Amino acid sequence: MFPTAIAGSLPKPAWLAETQKLWPRWKSEGADLAQAKLDATLLWIKAQEDAGLSVIGDGEQSRQHFVHGFLEQVDGIDFEHKVEMGIRNDRYKAMVPQVVSALALKGRVHATEARFLRAHTDRKIKFTLPGPLTIVDTVADRFYGDRKTLAMAFAELLNEEALALQADGVDIVQFDEPAFNVYMDDAADWGVQALERAACGLTCTTAVHICYGYGIQANNDWKKTLGEEWRQYEKVFPALAASSIQQVSLECLHSRVPPELMALLKGKDVMVGVIDVASDTVETAEEVADTIVRALQFVPRERLIACTNCGLAPMSREVALAKLQALAQGAALADRRLKQIRALDGLRA
Numbered sequence: 001m002f003p004t005a006i007a008g009s010l011p012k013p014a015w016l017a018e019t020q021k022l023w024p025r026w027k028s029e030g031a032d033l034a035q036a037k038l039d040a041t042l043l044w045i046k047a048q049e050d051a052g053l054s055v056i057g058d059g060e061q062s063r064q065h066f067v068h069g070f071l072e073q074v075d076g077i078d079f080e081h082k083v084e085m086g087i088r089n090d091r092y093k094a095m096v097p098q099v100v101s102a103l104a105l106k107g108r109v110h111a112t113e114a115r116f117l118r119a120h121t122d123r124k125i126k127f128t129l130p131g132p133l134t135i136v137d138t139v140a141d142r143f144y145g146d147r148k149t150l151a152m153a154f155a156e157l158l159n160e161e162a163l164a165l166q167a168d169g170v171d172i173v174q175f176d177e178p179a180f181n182v183y184m185d186d187a188a189d190w191g192v193q194a195l196e197r198a199a200c201g202l203t204c205t206t207a208v209h210i211c212y213g214y215g216i217q218a219n220n221d222w223k224k225t226l227g228e229e230w231r232q233y234e235k236v237f238p239a240l241a242a243s244s245i246q247q248v249s250l251e252c253l254h255s256r257v258p259p260e261l262m263a264l265l266k267g268k269d270v271m272v273g274v275i276d277v278a279s280d281t282v283e284t285a286e287e288v289a290d291t292i293v294r295a296l297q298f299v300p301r302e303r304l305i306a307c308t309n310c311g312l313a314p315m316s317r318e319v320a321l322a323k324l325q326a327l328a329q330g331a332a333l334a335d336r337r338l339k340q341i342r343a344l345d346g347l348r349a
C-alpha cells in the first residue's frame with residue numbers, strides 16, 4: 001500500500017475559529033480556547049483515521065497560522081507592534097511581528113498538541129514546523145540585519161523544538177518551506193543548510209514541504225504569472241537531494257510542475273501532491289490513482305507517499321473531509337491497479 005498523509009493544516013471548526021481564513025480569529029480564550037483546540041485536534045485525528053490515512057497530523061488546530069504559531073513562543077519578537085510587509089517577494093501583504101533582540105525559545109512550543117496527538121492514535125504521526133527561510137520571510141527584522149544570519153538563529157530554535165517533539169513520540173518532523181519556491185537561489189545557497197541545522201541530531205524521519213501556497217486568491221493570481229512550466233523545484237531539488245533531509249513534499253496534481261523534476265530527488269521519499277488545495281472540486285479516486293501512476297515514472301514505488309499539494313486550512317470542512325477520503329481511496333486504487341498489472345505480467349511470463 002502507498003502511505004498517505006496530509007501536508008499539514010486542516011480547516012478549523014466554526015466553533016474554534018473564523019472559517020476559511022488564513023489568519024482566523026479564535027472564538028474563545030484562556031482555558032476554553034485551550035480545550036477547544038484539543039477538541040478540534042481529536043475530531044481531525046478521528047477523521048483522518050476514518051478516511052484511512054496512514055500518517056496522522058494534528059491539522060495545526062492549535063495555531064492561528066503555521067509561522068506565527070511558532071513565533072509566539074520566541075523571545076526577541078515583538079507581537080505588540082506588527083508591521084505590514086509584502087511577503088513571498090511581495091506577492092501579498094501581511095501584518096507581521098518584528099524581531100527586536102536576540103532570539104530564544106520561551107519554552108516548549110507544541111508539547112501539548114504533540115503529546116495529545118501521540119496519545120490518541122497508534123498510527124505514525126507527523127508534526128510540522130515552519131522552515132527557517134520561510135520564517136525569515138514572514139517577520140520584519142530589526143535586529144540581525146542579514147537574512148542568512150537570522151535564518152540560522154531560527155534554525156537553532158527549531159532544532160530545540162524538533163528534538164523535543166521527537167522525544168514526545170513524533171515519527172516525522174516536517175519543515176514547511178513554501179518560500180523555497182520564491183527565493184530559489186537563497187534556498188540552494190543557504191536555505192537547505194539552515195534546514196539541516198534545524199534537523200540536526202534528529203533520528204526520527206525528517207521532511208520538507210515545498211509548495212506554491214494555499215489556495216487563496218493572491219496565490220492563484222501569482223501562479224498565472226509563472227508561465228507554462230513551473231521549474232522552481234529544479235533549482236532546489238539538487239541541493240535537497242544532497243542533503244540529509246529524508247522526505248520531500250511537492251505539488252503535482254493540477255500544477256504545471258514538469259513531473260520529470262521528481263527524478264531530481266533520487267534517494268528521497270517523495271510526498272506527491274495528488275489533492276489540489278486550490279479547488280473545491282473533490283478529486284475522484286481514479287484521478288488520484290492516475291496521478292500516482294504518472295509519478296511512478298520518476299519515483300520508485302517504495303519511495304512514493306500520496307499527499308495533498310499543500311495544507312487544507314482555508315477550505316470548508318466538508319470539502320476537506322471529502323478530499324481526505326479521495327486521497328486514501330485513490331492510493332488504494334493505484335495499489336490495486338499495480339497488483340493487477342503485476343498479475344497480468346506474471347500470466348504472460
Ligand SMILES: [Zn+2]
Nearest residue numbers: 211213310311
Ligand atoms: Zn504548502
